[in-house]
Amino acid sequence: MKLINMIFIVDDDPIHQQIAKIMIERQGICTNIRVFSDAQDVLDHIRQHADKVDELPDLILLDLNMPIMDGWEFLDEYSVFHDQLPKQIRIFVLTSSIDEKDKERVRHYPVVNGYLTKPLSKEIIEHLS
C-alpha cells in the first residue's frame, strides 16, 4: 500500500464529505485530507499554488453535481492547464450517478483516472492507494 500525501474531496453534500473523510482516515492511506464544497475553490487553490508541489493534492475525489461550478466545468478548465503543473494529480470522479451517459462523457477526459460510484467503500479506497 502506498501512502497518499494529500487528498481533496470535492462534494457539495456535507454528509458525504464527512463520510468520505472518516472512511479515508480509517483506512489510513492519507493523513492530509481537505474538503471543498465548490469546485471553483479547488481550481483557485491549484492555480494559486501551481508552483508549490507540496500544496498540490495527489488525488482529487470529484463529484459531478454541484451548484455554481460543477464537476464537468472543473474538468474542462483543469484540462486546459494541468500539463503545466509540477506534478500529476490523479482525479477520480466520485458520483451517485449510474447514468451510462455520464460515464461515457467522463471517458472523454484524459485527466480522469477513474469513474467511481457512491457509496464509497473500503475496497474502493484500497483501490485508490
Place this chain on the structure above:
Amino acid sequence: MLEQHYRHLQHLEAAINACALSVNLDAAECITTLNPRMANALQQPPELISGRYFRELLLPADETQWARIWQQLRTGQSIQEQICFLLHGNTQLWLEAAIHPVMGNDGQLTGCLLIGIDITDRKLPELRVMEDEQYFRQILENLPIGLQQFTPEGVSVEMNSRQRQIWGAQHAFLGDAEYKWLQDPFYRLNGLARMFEEARDTGKTLKREILLNYAEKNYGNVTRLFPLYYEATIFPVTDRHSRMANYFLILDDITEKKVAEISLQKSERLLDNIIENLPIGYIQFDNFGFIRRINQTQRFFFNSPHPAARRNFNVMNDELATRFELDKLFLQALEEGNPLRVEKKIDFSQDERWTTVGREVYLDLTVFPVIEPVDKEMIVVALVNDITDKKMQELENVKNQEFLLQTGDIGKIGGWEMDLETERVRWSYQSYKIHDCEPDTPINYEKAMRFFSPESQPVLEGLVKQCIETGKTFDAELTLISAKQQTKRVRCIGQPGYTNGKRTRIFGVVQDVTEQSAIEEALTRNTELMRLFFDTVDMGYAAMEKDGKLNFLNQKAEKMIGQKVEMGSNIFEVFPRLSGTVFYARLQECIQQRQSQSFGIYFSKPDKWYDFLLTPMQDGGISVFMRDITESRKMQKELRKANDQLSNLNKNLVNQNKQLEDFAHITSHNLRAPIANLRALMQMHNEASSQQERELYLGMLHEVIKKIDETLNDLVEVVQIRKDVNVEKEKLLFAERVQKVKDILLVDIETSNIKITYDFEQAPQIEYPRVYLDSILQNFITNAIRYRSPEREPELHLQTWRENDNIVLTVQDNGIGIDMERFGNKLFGFRKTFHRNKDAKGIGLFITKTQVEAMGGSIRAESRPGQGTKFIITFRPE
C-alpha cells in the same frame, strides 16, 4: 413427757390420715393395718382388707421398681419415690410414696410402713405430655423435611435425621460444636444466614427459596454439578417467659420442582422474547375477549395515548371492534378451533381512546385459539400485519393502470415492451387494438415486425437495432398494415430499459396517427391548390422584399388591406394592423428557414379572419397569400381545433417521455446520493468500535433520512401536479391573485422593501387552476426577494398580454441575475442551485415549470448576471 410425745404422735397420725394413704405391710407383703383413706382408695371395707396380699389389691405397674424398692427396704433404707399401681389391674393410681422399713431385733426386715399421697390427678396429664412429646419427637425425627433448632446466637441445638441427611455427614454442623455457620461465607452468599438474622431480629416466620448446595453427578468421566434448591423456613419458638429462645429451620427439598420451574421459565422467556420481537403484531385475548398482552410491534403500531386504557378493551363489546366485526372473527376462531386468516380494512380514525393510528389501514389478520400451557385456559391469539402500504400500492397500481388505459383509449396510444434476451414482445390492450389483433395473442419481435409495410419494416428494424446497440431512443412515423388489412400511419417511440446498467429491454408506445396524417395531407394539398388557383380564386396576393417593401399586389389584396397601395411602399406602413401580430415573427421565420409559413390573424376592427401564407421565392423575395376566411372561420376553427387536439396529444406523448427521463435522472441523482450515504453510514456504524462513534453516525443517519424525506416530499408534490391534469380551472384576475400573494408575503415584502408593479390591462384574466397560479406568482415574488441585489432598491414588474390565442406573462426583476450561458440548462431542474444561498433548495422553479407545463404552457428565462432576470410564461388557453 411420754404422754405429750404420744399426743404429738396422735396429732401426726391424724394429719397423715387427713391427707395421705397409709398402709403397714409385713415382710410377706401382706397388709396388717391401713388407714381409712387407703381403704377408701382400694374401694373395700377395711375389715376385708386386713391380712390380704397387697399385690392382689394394688398391683405395682413397674415390677422392676417394686422389686428394687423391697431390696432397698431389706437393707434398711427408706424409700421416697413416685410409684404407679394398678387398681383392679387397670386403673392407675399414682402415689408420691414414702416407705419405711421396720426392722426386727435380728436386723431382719419384719415389715414396712407406706405413706403415700395420691398424685394420680397431677401425674396422668404429665405422663400424657411426656408421651406426646416422645411421639412428636419420633414424628419430627422421621419427617421427610429437615428440622433444626438453633439458639439466638445461631448455635445448632438439635436436628432431625432428614436435616442430618441434608447437611451430609461431613458437614461442620455435625462435627464441629464451635461451628459458626452465620459467619460462613457460603451461607452469607446464599442468603440463609441473613434470613436467620432477619427472623431473629423481626421475630417473624420467613420462608424463602435457597440454593443450598450442589450435587455432583457422574456421567462416564464427566462430572456435572447440579444445583440443589430448598425451601427454607425459619421461625422463632417463644418460651414461657415470652423470650424468643429458640429458632427452627425447616429445609424442604424443592430441587426437582425448582428445576422444572426454571426450565419452564426459560422456555417461557424464550417464547416471550420471540413474541415480543416478532416483526408482526401479536395480540393475545383471554376467552372473554379481554386483551391479555400485546407485543412491541403492535404497541408501536397502536401507539396508544393511554396504554392502561387497553385493559378495559374487550373485543366483544368495543365499539370499533364490533363495527368492523372483529368480535365475529374472535368468536369464529373460538368456535371452530382453527386458524383464520383474513384481510380487513379498519378505520382507526374512529377511535381515539386506545390508538392514535388515526387513519384507515389494511390489516392481514391471523386469528387462532390456543390452550395456554400453564393455566390450561383457552386463549385467542391474533397476529396483525399492517399491509396498508402494500394494499395502497396495489390500489394505486390499479388506478394508474386504469388511467393509462384511459389515456391510451383517448389518444389511441398503445404501450409495448420487448425483452432483448427472449425477444418476447408485450403489448398493452390498445396496442392490440391498433394492430387489430385479439388481446393476449402471443407476440414476438418477428411477428410484430411483420405488421409493418415493406418500406417501414427495414426502417424500424434499423432503429431497433440501433437502440439495442447504442441505447439511442427513436421516434418515427411508419406505416402499419393491421390484421384486418387496414393501412394505418403510426408513430413509434422506443427507448432502452436498463437492469443493473445493462440494456435488457426496449419499451415505448405506438400511436395511431392515421387521422392526423390525413388532415395534414389534406392541408398540404389545399395549399398546393391555392397556389395553383391563386389568380382565379378569391385570394389576395402580394410579392415583397424581405424588409416588407411591396413589389406587387393583386386587387383582392388591396381590398383586403383596405386601401390603394403604391408599389415600393412598406407592407407594415400600408397595413398597420399587422403590427403586434405574429406576421413579423413568421416572416422572419420564413426568411431564415426558407420555408413556407401559414397562419391566421384575427383583426378585431373589421372583425375579419385572414389566412396568410408566406412563401420564400427563388429570387429572395417573399410571396404573401391572403385569404379572407371569416366566413369559413367556424368550420376552419373546428378543423384546427381537431388538429390542435391531436398535436396536443403528440406533445403529451413527448412530454411523457421527457418526464420519464426526468424521473430517471432525479432518481439517479437526487435519491441515489443520500441512499449511497445511508449505505456507507450503516457500514461504518456496524464496524464502529465505540459507542460515541456509533452515536455520531446515527446522528448523521438522521440528517440523511431527513434529506431523503424532503426530497421525496418534493417529488410527491411534483408527481401530484403532473397527475392532476384535470385539475379544476376558474376565471382568475391577475391583479387579484397578485394582491392575494402579496398579502401572504407581506412581511418579506416589507423587510426587503421590494417595489412590485404590474400591468395586466392587455390580458387582465385567465382561466387557470387557482392554486397553481398563486404558487407560480408566489414563487416569482419570493425569488425576486431572495435574489435581490444589495446594490439597488429591489423591483419586480409583472405584465400580461395576448399573443395569438395564448396569454403571456412576464415577470421581470432587477436582482442579481443568473449566468444563462452557464446555468441556463439547469435553471428549471430539480434541486439545482446556482447561488451560495443557504436557503436555496432548487425546488421552486422546478415546481413552477411543472405547474405551467401540466397545463400545456411553457416557461423560459432571460437574464444577465448583475442585471436582473426576466421570466416569460406562455399560458395555453383551452
